[in-house]
Amino acid sequence: MALARAWSVGLVGVDGHLVEVEADVSQGLPVLLLVGLPDAAVHEARDRIRAAIVNTGRDWPMRRITLALSPATLPKRGSAFDLALAAAVLAAGGQLPPTCLEGRVLLGELGLDGRLRPVRGILPAVVAAARAGIGEVVVPEANAAEAALVPEVRAYGVASLAEALDHLSGRSPRPAAMPAAADGCPAPGPDLSEVAGQSHARRALEIAAAGRHHLSLVGPPGSGKTMLAERLPGLLPPLSPDAALDVTAVHSVAGALPVSGGLLTRAPFQAPHHTASIAALVGGGSGLARPGALSLAHHGVLFLDEAPEFATGVLDALRQPLERGEIVLARSGGLTRYPSRVQLVLAANPCPCASPGGDRHCTCTAATRRRYLGRLSGPLLDRVDLHVPVYPVTRAVLALAEHAPEGSATVARRVAAARAAAGERLAGTGWTTNGDVPGHVLRSRWRLPRGRSVDLDTAMECGLLSARGYDRVLRVAWTIADLAGRAVPDRGDVGEALGLRCQQAVA
Numbered sequence: 001m002a003l004a005r006a007w008s009v010g011l012v013g014v015d016g017h018l019v020e021v022e023a024d025v026s027q028g029l030p031v032l033l034l035v036g037l038p039d040a041a042v043h044e045a046r047d048r049i050r051a052a053i054v055n056t057g058r059d060w061p062m063r064r065i066t067l068a069l070s071p072a073t074l075p076k077r078g079s080a081f082d083l084a085l086a087a088a089v090l091a092a093g094g095q096l097p098p099t100c101l102e103g104r105v106l107l108g109e110l111g112l113d114g115r116l117r118p119v120r121g122i123l124p125a126v127v128a129a130a131r132a133g134i135g136e137v138v139v140p141e142a143n144a145a146e147a148a149l150v151p152e153v154r155a156y157g158v159a160s161l162a163e164a165l166d167h168l169s170g171r172s173p174r175p176a177a178m179p180a181a182a183d184g185c186p187a188p189g190p191d192l193s194e195v196a197g198q199s200h201a202r203r204a205l206e207i208a209a210a211g212r213h214h215l216s217l218v219g220p221p222g223s224g225k226t227m228l229a230e231r232l233p234g235l236l237p238p239l240s241p242d243a244a245l246d247v248t249a250v251h252s253v254a255g256a257l258p259v260s261g262g263l264l265t266r267a268p269f270q271a272p273h274h275t276a277s278i279a280a281l282v283g284g285g286s287g288l289a290r291p292g293a294l295s296l297a298h299h300g301v302l303f304l305d306e307a308p309e310f311a312t313g314v315l316d317a318l319r320q321p322l323e324r325g326e327i328v329l330a331r332s333g334g335l336t337r338y339p340s341r342v343q344l345v346l347a348a349n350p351c352p353c354a355s356p357g358g359d360r361h362c363t364c365t366a367a368t369r370r371r372y373l374g375r376l377s378g379p380l381l382d383r384v385d386l387h388v389p390v391y392p393v394t395r396a397v398l399a400l401a402e403h404a405p406e407g408s409a410t411v412a413r414r415v416a417a418a419r420a421a422a423g424e425r426l427a428g429t430g431w432t433t434n435g436d437v438p439g440h441v442l443r444s445r446w447r448l449p450r451g452r453s454v455d456l457d458t459a460m461e462c463g464l465l466s467a468r469g470y471d472r473v474l475r476v477a478w479t480i481a482d483l484a485g486r487a488v489p490d491r492g493d494v495g496e497a498l499g500l501r502c503q504q505a506v507a
């Protein structure tokens, strides 16, 4: 036997591609050649697979060995090819029946002692195997539950090269892995019932959730901006099965899946610190381009606390991906794409001195304040439909509150109903929420009867609203109508939307 083939999967972003691993063992001086665009980690595989094979008690063929990974044009990164490479060498050397590699995908990094170590990105790799018609995957034991989330493929977890060989040759077949029973999401997030007072901000949060509107919260430290933002994911509907698979795949590639396993079925929440680098925020890094907080928040909420403190370049890097719903990272080996359909929440103090006492102790001039919040303006803030001032809750307000505040589940039910109404109206358009719909479409296809938009038209004629601001008010008015169960926004809905727009602290 001179030539053998095994199969594995290479990832570009969250897209998996079937990779054929060929091993050729021929006469000649003992040498190992690796061809097909492998990166440094794949090069190091040579030493790992040799040691693993020898330490598993198998023979390393003392001849000329050529290993080829194809397609050659696909960038191949990381250590997940180890198991396929080792199996191909053993099959080519006559130590494993080559037929047992057919119809199987092998994934996993080998330790020098032959142990099989878990790798990132198992879920998208197994999804790609399923799409290619592969019936079985052999993965590291620690990845088995994740691999089993794809029902079209039988997943087998093995702890070592020896176990993998036993399974492949049918000597001691392993039981197929079961998907993790637990929901991959940790305990439900914080509840809205913990937010007392703040009726204005709570209402804005509900509207933001219902229409998937980007939101900005401006208020002094301690006014509860973070508390409010953290409770937004709890108001959003659970992820659809497809969205859950997408979100889990991104977290898998990032190595950020919780150990409990299972699909991530709730909207994720990411709150990168303002000192975060561009790579940490939008993705990147050396070698394999990793997803950043932006993509980890896909189908969920990206919260930028103290947003004016983020470096300008970092904020600018968010613009395009927010618009497109995906981030494209240019690497030497080609382009890597990660999804980035997020709901943005910006929080800011009204001024750089961030005096907790509010205006009383603040010594910032009006110009300083304008400049500070001005850092957010421009294209990023242009995407934000709701600008909400947040005030510290006073004891008087708390004393006035007669009832316990509404909890997240109650609000989430209204949000779900509003989303269903919007979904019905937008069916067939490609948009699913009001936050997605371009202003010109609202103004033409869903033009309001003249009497209902009269206040809006007046505000615009008086110069209180820009053309873009006009469209934002319209979008929000539709969401308010959806929440109220009205087929078309009435004058009151438009008025409330206008109020949410004009109370803003940021121009």
Ligand SMILES: [Zn+2]
Residues within 6 Å of the ligand: 351, 352, 353, 354, 355, 362, 363, 364
């Ligand atoms: Zn100040």
